[in-house]
Amino acid sequence: MNHQFKKMKMVAEKLITIESTVSSVSVLFIHSALFLVAHFLPSFPLLTLLSISAGVMLLVVGLGRACKKLLGVRGSAPAFVVINILYVWIVYLIVIRPGVSYKLDIVFNSELVILLLGLCRILSSDPGYVAYGYSNPEKLVADPLLDVETPLQESELASCETYKGCASNEESTLLQRIRFCRMCKVYVKGFDHHCPAFGNCIGQKNRVLFITLLVGFILSEASYIACLSQFAKSYTADKDVEKPSYSSTLAGSTMLFSLLQVLWQIVFLMWHLYCVCFNITTDEWINWKRYPEFQLVVQLQLASRTVFTNPYNHGILQNLKHFLKAKE
Incomplete structure (x- = not known):
């Protein structure tokens, strides 16, 4: 519990410090670059626009990392995710919403609220922290190796032979699936990976929440694309202009962003579902x-x-x- 409290405090501090400012600037540059793509290349095929947008985003991210390294500053990945959500939400409320049906409006706004609540939950969630490999203290016999201050090596945790008193296959399995996160410097039961975007380890206790959030991201982005479709129909019906306006360009840039997010998130989700189906972690x-x-x-x-x-x-x-x- 003490570790969870420190984790929550650290996350809260990161979201309101200079790291969140750096992340805000990064979000601004990425969406500005996508806005330029949508403004100067409106007649290009969608696949071409997506390819160009992906290249532009990678370029901006690369330049951003170089600048941050040069200036000696860091951004906050969780803040980057939250600010992106807020940016798209603001664009929706100001530009897109008037052309969206009442039902779809309720669905999209509800999804974003639930998504933000889920993000807050996973930022401070316990992925399955254990102390030096103790997954079940009542079943395991204390080992002298656990008294040292230096963390055990992963190879030691992976083998039941490290621990005295490990007499059954069940206990051996419990020990074998405890892994060390080099980012958080903690042992995690069922460790899958450290997720920078969520600022937390993904392990046995929060893996269901992690995959649920992935599905939530995909659904909310798909809903936003549906909102953009309705907006485009109402915009073309009400407007008769040769050149795209600021509103339509802004809608187009956020559509490119949402489509790129959906594409990689679907691949990412499929990978994790594969791991779940075959009971293995990343x-x-x-x-x-x-x-x-x-x-x-x-x-x-x-x-x-x-x-x-x-x-x-x-x-x-x-x-x-x-x-x-x-x-x-």
Whole structure:
């Protein structure tokens, strides 16, 4: 609980310090660049515009990182996410909303409110913190190695042999899935990855919330694109202008941003759903050679070879049940 309180305090401070100002400037530059793309290339095909927009965003992000490194300042990734949401919301309220139906307006605004509440929840959520590998203190016998102040190595955590008194497969499994987050300097049960955008580790206790938030982002962005579609129809019906106005250009730039976000988030969501279905984490998939339980030695005629194996895969249905119950 003490660690959670410190985490919440640190996140709150980051959102109101100079880091949030740096993130605000980054958001402004990215959306300004997309506005220029939409303004000067309005007649280009959508796929071409998306490709150009992606390249422009990468260029702006790269230049931004170089400038921040040169000036010795840092931005806050969670603040960057929140400010982007607020920027799109402001554009919607000022420009898009008059051309949107009442029902769609309620849906979109409700989604954004829920999304912001979910972000606040995951920023301070407990991903499954444990103290030096203790996933179940009542079952494990204390080990002298745990008394040292230096954190244990991941290879030690990955093997049940590190701990005395580990007598069953169940206890061994509990220990094996405790990983060390190098960003937060803590041990996390079921560690998947450290998410800079959410400013927190993703582990056993908040992985369901993480995937739910991914779905929420995709749904809210899809709703915004639907709002833009209605706005475009009403705008072309009411306006008869040869050149796009500021409002239509602003709507077009946020549409490019939303489409790019949806595309990569869908791929990201599909990856995490794949991991859930086969009961494996991102960290375990990438670093399986560091964890003994994922290594299977195959004997060949003249030599042996180590191949990947997943001891936690018990079929998609069982894996889904394990995922949904893993918050406890």
